[in-house]
Amino acid sequence: MPTIAYHDFADYLNRATAAEWPAVTLVCGEEMLCKKAFDGVLDRLLPEAQRTMALERFDGGEDNLAGVLSSLNTYALLTSSKVVVLQDARLFYSAKAQQALREKMTQAARSGEMKKASRPFLNLLALCGLTFDDLKTATARRKVVDDEAGEAPPWLVQLIDYCRENSLRIPDKKDDADLLKTAMQKGFPDGHRLVITTDFVDRRKALFKAIDETGLVVDCAVPKGETRADRMAQDQVMQTAIAEALHPAEKRMAGDARQRLIQWTGFDLRTLSGNLEKLINFVGDRQTITDADVTAVLQRTRKDPIFEFTSAIADKDLSASLFYLHSLLEEGMHPLQLLAAAANQIRRLLLARDFVERDQGRTWNDKMSFPQFKGAAFKAVQADDAAFASLIDGWAATLNPPAEGKKRKSTATSDLVLAKNPKSPFPVFQTLKKASRFSLPALKAAMVDLSVTDRRMKSTGQNPRTLLEAFLLRFCR
Template sequence: MVEIRYTELPAALHGQEKDGFFPVYLIHGESFLCDNAVDRLAAALGPREAFELLEGEQVRLRDALEEVSTFSLFASGKVVGLSGARIFDSVSEAQTLAEKAEKAALKGKTKQAIPFFLRYLALKGMTLESLVSSGGKKKKIAEKDAWMQSLAEACLQKGLKVPDSMDEGELLLRAIEKGFPAGHHLLITVDQVDRRRVLYKKLAALACVVDCSVPSGNRRQDREARDEMMRECLVGVLGRAGKTIDPRAASRLLELTGFDLRMLVANLEKLSDFAGDRKGITLKDVEEVLVRTRQDPIFVFTGAVADRNVSEALFSLAGLIKDGMHPLQALSALVNQFRKLVVAKDFLISPAGKGWTRRMAYDGFTRFVLPALLEHEAALKAMRQEWEDGGGGAAKSTDLGIAGNGKNPYPVYQALLRAERFERRELEQAMAILAEADLRIKSGMDATRVLESAILRMGPGSGAA
């Protein structure tokens, strides 16, 4: 049996380079570490061009085995990865899968929820079609299971299917015993393993197991292990970016992120972009980027709609309504979001916005565009005041600006990034759809259904948003 910890992987690969690599690697544990382990293994086993990664929610193990068994165009062989394989699924685990899917779905994490959801349906012998509308009528479903209906609709929109219910573990064992062509390797990631099962013991005797699990207990050594792993991740990401971070800023960053390595990396990348040419990341940077712009559920919802991510928007809306928010409140937040996008787009297409370039970096925005935006909005304010009262008296407050006093520029930068993805007419159509939704809700129609319909109409390919 060969089982190594994630931290031991570099040394193990160095040894296997001399003694020979395994045909199959079984990788389990924390998803971010699993992804990193796959990248390291793929790099060690062959050229990048010879590596193909397959998603477990879209293909079956049989497909991956067929792929790794076919002829390779590369002399070194072929490396196939199967992410999120289902070899350890069992009927008794269906409830756990359902709970994971529901938790992710209600947080708006559609991509994370789908694999659990499809595996749950496979184990229960259910179909996507059994959960969605048919014949133009909305299928009746218990309120507590409404997330399943929304998730099923999202899967069908993506063209996904429920995988076959089969014993993939035995299929894998037979394939390993039969053998792969020389130089061909299979990398399999799973969420978790049960070391007590016969399947695991058989696989561990034939493959190399890479343990990427992280202690989840509350013991002191468990907490210290998690903290150390996050700090190693922090040092690695900043080292590659050529940045440093102030100790107080690092502590605050870890406090805000919690133990989520993927989110930590995303936050570090945001901070690196925010710092621009500066080498050091400060506590002020963390407060500016991660505290003042930290997303709560309503901003996750409005952001998903503005990003044209229909499935995530519907999931987020379901969570907001479940927590007691009225659809009219959610609609009001959308109106505010798109009103800001209209203002941002008007600036971008005006002569004052000529300094903006597509996907401009934050540092360039603060140096070249923000000053122009502040002058532009000040000129508009003066013009409006002159129209209203001939130039006398104090200017009235308005929501027809996005820069404010320029003291909190990062959200403004994000608004411009979103606005550049739209044509002006698309934003006008989106505002018309929202106005129509407001009228329909106030006329007594089902508020949730009206808002869901508006989100769908503003989705990709609609010409509105």
């Protein structure tokens, strides 16, 4: 059976009956969407009255798969139907999941939500084969979290203490995927169903392919990136969540109120749900929620991506640059991280402006449209990148020639090229557009200014926040 996307799942629920439901269902992706999809599955498979006798839940981080399979093969009292649930399963994790687990853990821990951060933290430790004590060494710690100024972030100690105080253990590092796959091939008693929930899946795993082929996969994943397509997908999910919350309460929301709610919340469905509940209660009998209601009841809780900060710098938008600087610092981001992000952005602008100067209007001009850019101009950028990479390789070969009879590997120069991804020309187009607002001397001076700011941050007692603010004032003026 093909994978069903979350936005198509309601239609599937309306058509499918419990009798024809597959033996194994996997619900994966965004936490709040998974919960809604899981509730829909359970409502279809098992009436409320039967759940005391015919529903058994297992925790993927605490319980072993042998117990899950034993329950599946044990008949329920007084009913032929039975549903066994394996929540927060780790069966589909791989090394690919590590970065996503780090992000989920860090975001929750920085917000003080240690309970929410504990599960991805423990799963990450299991994947890396580490213990709490291993995190005392910087080498092991780097597999789990980024140090701040050479030290572990303050919240890491709090997170470890929370896990120890609540007797939360690191799951065993073992892969039960083959065990479940074999059990699926043998089959389960008629009327017995297994429902699995998880946040991350590696679709290359044989177990995932087996469930996708013979069972049902409900895909609740939402892209977390900052591309236009990712943001549109996130916005669609949030708009749907708002509509689902307002409809049963018979409320409407003004367009500007809806826009501010999304802007203040960011892509956080749990917070969005709580904010909507507050607004519905606040307006009482009134049908329409206004922008004034949002500003009166809510506070801005959105966790700003560093992309917003660097984009404001490239736009020379002083107000936005300062806003995101303060927001990111308050979220716990280290000043040196923000300084490095600013340096990377200005370095890219410098590369772009240098290309514009040397191109002299032959292929590029700042009035051209994106479709025009994708032709000769983008090919010129790629050729320029290739020439520069060849130059760097030549320098490296001269300074460090390869051993006789061996070829030298090409030097990685990804931070010194404009078209990092040849299949994605739009970011390059945007960078060239923004670089046209600056002169080459101004960008060179900004890199020198950043170097001075970096030295002052590390060698003087000056406030890092003040130093960053001063740099932005000079650069964006």
